[in-house]
Amino acid sequence: MGIEGIGASVVRKEDKRFITGKGRYVDDIKLVGMTHAHFIRSPHPHAKIKGIDASAALKMPGVLAVLNGKELVDDKIGNLICGWMIHSKDGSPMKMGAWPAMAPEVVRFVGQAVAVVIAESKNQARDAAEAVVVDYEELPAVADVKAAIAPGAPQLHPEAPGNQVYDWVIGDEAAVNDAFSKAANVVTMELSNNRLVPNAMEPRAAIADYDAAEEHFTLYTTSQNPHVARLVLSAFYNIAPEHKLRVIAPDVGGGFGSKIYIYPEEMVALWASKKVGRPVKWTGDRTESFLTDAHGRDHVTKAEMAFDKDHKITGLRVKTYANFGGYMSLFSSSVPTYLYATLLSGQYTIPAIHAEVIGVYTNTTPVDAYRGAGRPEASYLLERMMETAARQLKVDP
Structure with missing residues (x-):
């Protein structure tokens, strides 16, 4: 050229x-x-x-x-x-x-x-x-995201009872529930996207x-x-x-x-x-x-994917706990929401998606955007899901 x-x-x-x-x-x-x-x-x-x-x-x-x-x-x-x-x-x-x-x-x-x-x-x-x-x-201190929201956990900020910053959702929950009710197969995964420095x-x-x-x-x-x-x-x-x-x-x-x-x-x-x-x-x-230095990632997620009899995806349901550390950093609130959950279709045709993201305080270094910021977490989830589904359904990925 x-x-x-x-x-x-x-x-x-x-x-x-x-x-x-x-x-x-x-x-x-x-x-x-x-x-x-x-x-x-x-x-x-x-x-x-x-x-x-x-x-x-x-x-x-x-x-x-x-x-x-x-x-x-x-x-x-x-x-x-x-x-x-x-x-x-x-x-x-x-x-x-x-x-x-x-x-x-x-x-x-x-x-x-x-x-x-x-x-x-x-x-x-x-x-x-x-x-x-x-x-x-x-x-008393708490470093684990699930432990931080358990009853009786040490409280970090008076402004955030139960150490919960927000409970945010996106997508069509009714359509996803309908897809799962009609699914020929459902694949479920629990995975962690580990904290990095x-x-x-x-x-x-x-x-x-x-x-x-x-x-x-x-x-x-x-x-x-x-x-x-x-x-x-x-x-x-x-x-x-x-x-x-x-x-x-x-x-x-x-x-x-x-x-x-x-x-x-x-x-x-x-x-x-x-x-x-x-x-x-x-x-x-x-x-x-x-x-x-602001750490990255630190998600704990449960994901469910619904398939029809021909192994086509009909729905995706995701629930993610995002560890924010001890404080909210500059971009931290947007990373597991608009920079992560909006990317959960990835390269695939998925008719119905619903995602819930719960932000949590823990006694750890604050977490913020790093190297893609939300997009790598979404890609990791999807590709792990597709590989796991292929193995369970005994088809080529």
Whole structure:
């Protein structure tokens, strides 16, 4: 089709600087007067914060400040948001618990930040963090999605009784029931789409710089979507008016969805930069990435497929429990609903489909969009279903 058509070679623009070591990532950036942040994180999946003693840390070399979640809330920094409203089948809105960027009173997953040390160097901040004493009162925790909605399960958020965020449905239930009542064969499966952890080449990082003369913030961040970051940080998190905030995303060493949200560390870095009057840098390590980068998937599903005597599909019924972790992340509500359930026909002709999705809080890392976001979960379910049906009906898939 010529030099501009499908199949034509595309000139790569980035490769030379990457393979010659000239890439510019957030961790490569150095600002005048830059300080370093190290977060103090909960070792417990569920606990009350009874007190934080930073007196010893504040006396250590290079330490500028130790800031905590109560101070952040007192400064009216907004809670993290979920961007899509989902309504349950009874019409009620989803029940979203508050997620402060640092926990002021209660932690709900291992790795949730409760305080941050700002120091002259990264090692000074890390050393001082070990001197901060946090008094926790451990609370009962639940990690399994089915156990979280069982009677008597530990409750995560007062806003979500029974740990249920929503009970959402889509499809024609009457038509599906009719198809099953007339089916020659029905195939049933229970399956899990396991939780996964993203692992980018470059861990998440942020550098925040507050200019007091201009009352202006600049944020360098490992973001797949700096425009959304700027909008959300200004409109919902009360960091600064949008015209007083610049967000810069230099080279981003991998993301696949896990760097498209706004995370607590970016918000805290911006807030802390204004508090200490100097640029603040945070670069996560692999352990922090494992604990705090939004996880993916984590569905438990029962699926039923109805067939006529010629093995043609006549109906599909799906009930999925989606584990959201300790909090609702930016896209989390939409992933198991409009990005998953609407794809349950896949490449097949299925006359009638009904899906129910129950969103559940557990004491685990929050879950959000990763690598296809809902579509892989739907494809996995369908292809497992078709393979299982073929074996049970003794026909070729």
